[in-house]
Amino acid sequence: MALLEITxxxxxxxxxxxxxxxxxxxxxxxxxxxxxxNGAGKSTLMDSIMGxxxxxxxxxxxxxxxxxxxxxxxxxxxxxxxxxxxxxxPYMSVRENLLVGAFTARETxxxxxxxxxxxxxxxxxxxxxxxxxxxxxxxxxxxxxxALMSDPKIxxxxxxxxxxxxxxxxxxxxxxxxxxxxxxLTVVIAEQNVNFALSLAQEIHVLETGSLRVSGTPEQLRxxxxxxxxxxxx
Amino acid sequence: xxxxxxxxxxxxxxxxxxxQFVSNGTLRIIIFANFLxxxxxxxxxxxxxxxxxSFGHPFLIGIGAYTxxxxxxxxxxxxxxxxxxxxxxxxxxxTLFFLPALRIKGTYFALVTLAFMELMYQLVQVIRPDLTxxxxxxxxxxxxxxxxxxxxxxxxxxxxxxxxxxxxxxRTRLGTALDAISMNEEAVSGSGLNTTRxxxxxxxxxxxxxxxxxxxxxxxxxxxxxxxxxxxNFVFTIIVSVLIGGSATIIGPIMGAFFMTFLLEYLRPxxxxxxxxxxxxxxxxxxxVYQPKGIMQILKNLSxxxxxxxxxxxxxx
Numbered sequence: 001m002a003l004l005e006i007t008x009x010x011x012x013x014x015x016x017x018x019x020x021x022x023x024x025x026x027x028x029x030x031x032x033x034x035x036x037x038n039g040a041g042k043s044t045l046m047d048s049i050m051g052x053x054x055x056x057x058x059x060x061x062x063x064x065x066x067x068x069x070x071x072x073x074x075x076x077x078x079x080x081x082x083x084x085x086x087x088x089x090p091y092m093s094v095r096e097n098l099l100v101g102a103f104t105a106r107e108t109x110x111x112x113x114x115x116x117x118x119x120x121x122x123x124x125x126x127x128x129x130x131x132x133x134x135x136x137x138x139x140x141x142x143x144x145x146x147a148l149m150s151d152p153k154i155x156x157x158x159x160x161x162x163x164x165x166x167x168x169x170x171x172x173x174x175x176x177x178x179x180x181x182x183x184x185l186t187v188v189i190a191e192q193n194v195n196f197a198l199s200l201a202q203e204i205h206v207l208e209t210g211s212l213r214v215s216g217t218p219e220q221l222r223x224x225x226x227x228x229x230x231x232x233x234x
Numbered sequence: 235x236x237x238x239x240x241x242x243x244x245x246x247x248x249x250x251x252x253x254q255f256v257s258n259g260t261l262r263i264i265i266f267a268n269f270l271x272x273x274x275x276x277x278x279x280x281x282x283x284x285x286x287x288s289f290g291h292p293f294l295i296g297i298g299a300y301t302x303x304x305x306x307x308x309x310x311x312x313x314x315x316x317x318x319x320x321x322x323x324x325x326x327x328x329t330l331f332f333l334p335a336l337r338i339k340g341t342y343f344a345l346v347t348l349a350f351m352e353l354m355y356q357l358v359q360v361i362r363p364d365l366t367x368x369x370x371x372x373x374x375x376x377x378x379x380x381x382x383x384x385x386x387x388x389x390x391x392x393x394x395x396x397x398x399x400x401x402x403x404x405r406t407r408l409g410t411a412l413d414a415i416s417m418n419e420e421a422v423s424g425s426g427l428n429t430t431r432x433x434x435x436x437x438x439x440x441x442x443x444x445x446x447x448x449x450x451x452x453x454x455x456x457x458x459x460x461x462x463x464x465x466x467n468f469v470f471t472i473i474v475s476v477l478i479g480g481s482a483t484i485i486g487p488i489m490g491a492f493f494m495t496f497l498l499e500y501l502r503p504x505x506x507x508x509x510x511x512x513x514x515x516x517x518x519x520x521x522x523v524y525q526p527k528g529i530m531q532i533l534k535n536l537s538x539x540x541x542x543x544x545x546x547x548x549x550x551x
Contacts, residue, residue, distance in 0.1 A: 050424055052420065052423065052424065070428060071423045071424065071426065071428075072423070072426045072427055072428045074426070075425065075426025076426060081424045081425075083420070083421065083424055087418050087420065087421035087424070088417075088418070088421065089413070089414045089417040089418055089421065090417055090418075091413075091417060092410070092413060092414065092417065096410050096413075096414075099407060099410060100410060100411055100414045100422065100425055100427070101425045101426075103407065103411060103425060103426060103427050104425075104426040104427070146425060147425075150425065150426050
């Protein structure tokens, strides 16, 4: 059974419709990439899964319908979210940011902190630093760490590489891969950085103006000349 | 934990010894500072912590003050009963305050709360003036204690208990979550926290404190009048106290309230009219430009400079 199952999802911001009937499923233990240009609806899709935007259709997490649930209940079901541009609490320390993420998973705080520190050792040294004074890469790490603190089964990551240097992107990619392989976490990545998504994901969905254009493995997508021209830059 | 608690203890002892050393006149000023500190902490808990800026805090204080005044003066209820009822009434009022916060924030929320206060000012004079005393208010309200020193102990005890409780509360994970709301409410709900419930909690705590403060204040003054309470100057005195002291710190608003009260008192002989407010406005402006985080931050920086970074902390602090 798919861990995340989306059927005929429509979403809107006020009057503007931004998703038109999306259906896709994410298998447990996989890494799935959602790619597409600006405004394609990637973030809206993420926000819909989290119950942060008005939507109709069906979203099931581990078989349970979540469209009527509060965001807090969706997090409790095991969905972690690292939103676009990190969205940290700027005047709180790294540690406090992480602890806010742990609000729904009090029993596992120590274990999860250790896991985050193991994944991003720099956060252990910088635990008392205000995140407003950190670099973009470190903020992205705090954001991923905060999402992990809720002890998720599935992690949604929105544009983790935005504005980051290639070397730092590699670090983020390694961390996501480790989370998937060593800890068995299912990961959904929304990215404009197509190569980043292709290098990690086993399955890719291409989103364009609110609809799914095509889905497939990275190899399948690479072999499609039109897609290659539009997205892969060759 | 131990160090700040020691600070609270020293503060308490110093204040309790104070009546031995200063005149009754000064004590009366400090009594007012104690009440202003309570109001400032109440404001700080909504606006400093969650970032929902209230311009109508006297609405809450007024419900507490009027309820207790009317119950004890018109219906002869003992103060020991009228004050708890007044606090309850204020918390109901706090719910009213909370409703707009579900949909709006920032400037809009500030304006709506300001409207609440103005509405209350008008209503108090029109609706049942036989109860509220209309424009002239009520005087001859039962006072709890008489004399400067007893009232000083009472107001200080109340302020100290509220301050310590709020400070302890703000050090819990709940307090951290409330801080987080002011920085990025969406990310708080994205982390799985129910922001509506958190905000409601903050508003209830704030209303409880405002109600307590308002009720005790009216039983100290022995009189109440709408213009003295539902006044924009009163709002600004509260807000500036918090900002000068350092918002979202609990201790900051207490210091700010004392600073403001003494400033206004010392200016009184020089500038008897409302020009005083011009001077405090300028002081607040200068301080705010120099250090937006207020006196608390200035003290913190000073102590860092004199003692060096605290030991036992790794990384950049």
